[in-house]
Amino acid sequence: MEEASAIGLPEAFLDFLKENGVDPSIYTTADSTPRYIRLKPGSISEAQIQQLEAEFKSKLEKVGWLPNFYSLPPQIHIANSMAYKEGKIYGIDAASGAAVSALNVSEGDHVLDLCAAPGAKLCMTLDLIGNSGSVTGVDVARHRLAACRTMIQKYALGDRCRLFVADGTTFSLIPVMEHSDSKSGGEFASKGKVDVFKEWTSKRPWKERKNAKKAREGIGSQLVPGIQDPELIFYGWHSGVIGLSRTELYKIACDSEVLKCGYDKVLVDAECTHDGSIRHIQKFDHWGWETLERRVLDAERTDSLTVLQFRLLSNGFRLLKVGGSLVYSTCSLTAAQNEDVVEQFLRENASAELQEIDAATNWPCKSGGIPKTLRFDPLTSQTSGLFVAKFTKLAS
Numbered sequence: 001m002e003e004a005s006a007i008g009l010p011e012a013f014l015d016f017l018k019e020n021g022v023d024p025s026i027y028t029t030a031d032s033t034p035r036y037i038r039l040k041p042g043s044i045s046e047a048q049i050q051q052l053e054a055e056f057k058s059k060l061e062k063v064g065w066l067p068n069f070y071s072l073p074p075q076i077h078i079a080n081s082m083a084y085k086e087g088k089i090y091g092i093d094a095a096s097g098a099a100v101s102a103l104n105v106s107e108g109d110h111v112l113d114l115c116a117a118p119g120a121k122l123c124m125t126l127d128l129i130g131n132s133g134s135v136t137g138v139d140v141a142r143h144r145l146a147a148c149r150t151m152i153q154k155y156a157l158g159d160r161c162r163l164f165v166a167d168g169t170t171f172s173l174i175p176v177m178e179h180s181d182s183k184s185g186g187e188f189a190s191k192g193k194v195d196v197f198k199e200w201t202s203k204r205p206w207k208e209r210k211n212a213k214k215a216r217e218g219i220g221s222q223l224v225p226g227i228q229d230p231e232l233i234f235y236g237w238h239s240g241v242i243g244l245s246r247t248e249l250y251k252i253a254c255d256s257e258v259l260k261c262g263y264d265k266v267l268v269d270a271e272c273t274h275d276g277s278i279r280h281i282q283k284f285d286h287w288g289w290e291t292l293e294r295r296v297l298d299a300e301r302t303d304s305l306t307v308l309q310f311r312l313l314s315n316g317f318r319l320l321k322v323g324g325s326l327v328y329s330t331c332s333l334t335a336a337q338n339e340d341v342v343e344q345f346l347r348e349n350a351s352a353e354l355q356e357i358d359a360a361t362n363w364p365c366k367s368g369g370i371p372k373t374l375r376f377d378p379l380t381s382q383t384s385g386l387f388v389a390k391f392t393k394l395a396s
């Protein structure tokens, strides 16, 4: 505790950590926890790693437990490097990579990322699905999801992706299985239909912009009364959207249809207090520690966050097909936002079963407070803090 006080954490934050059973000494590792990068698969050969090292003026250490991940000293900034500008490397913490790995995404999977922005995990998922399947990214924050769209365009990953600004607690669209006649981007599917989605362009026609505005104002939806339509802000050539009419895209599936045709994999990387992210907490040095009160410590906000987390998890699970897998993660280390949410969720969902994360056998993490759940923390894992739980959906 003394050490933690020495690094300048305010008393109120130390009290918050104490109340939540979080060891404050994790914040003493801020200057020694490595920075991580992930190589875009197929974009950098082993030989080019040396060029990267020359550019960073530092050795890249391969992360033995996570394919394509390398660690760097924390003070290295990757954003000015050519490899980053050319979309060959991503900045993503190894614990975040582990959360995606836990999902066990395979080629052809239809994946839902319910809190997708700014998109580091979404990009990794898109790299993993390869040339079949789809990824649907949802986020309630339009500006953050727009940044996510910029990121997938930079890394040329948008082909099988669609992005919706929507509330993840009520989002209800199941994946579009690519119709055989949409292989050519919907040319055939759209034959004879008017008002179908054509190739994505950032310059949207006036009518579409008007519809989106109406939806944002909450008066556009005739489909689910009281809930505004998700706003589609990007879709790729093979995302299944092209050739669909608006009614087809926004069709709400009934529960039995979701059980069969829901998503194969769902990631709920929920909004949280970010207390496990030492780099995030470090930023309060610039933002001013007084803002921590409002953003992290406010008890009312924390309570409403746990309700949000529970609702995101429940809705993500609702959209999963039988036999599918869901990963719930947060970068908080408090039990309230992790184990307590998981326990309540399991109590209320008889068809949910916690799953062992097979890939984790050699991961440098600890067990969470519930068997089969995992905790990464800067002290034991040399990564940012992250809680991960994986569920499967049983036939009921």
Ligand SMILES: C[S@@+](CC[C@H](N)C(=O)[O-])C[C@H]1O[C@@H](n2cnc3c(N)ncnc32)[C@H](O)[C@@H]1O
Pocket: 096, 114, 115, 116, 117, 118, 119, 120, 121, 122, 138, 139, 140, 141, 144, 166, 167, 168, 169, 269, 270, 271, 272, 308
């Ligand atoms: C921890 S961040 C997600 C990080 C992201 N998965 C990544 O790897 O870059 C949590 C996100 O949840 C979003 N969020 C908060 N409330 C939401 C809601 N009701 N529905 C959907 N997204 C929400 C926030 O806007 C934020 O972008």
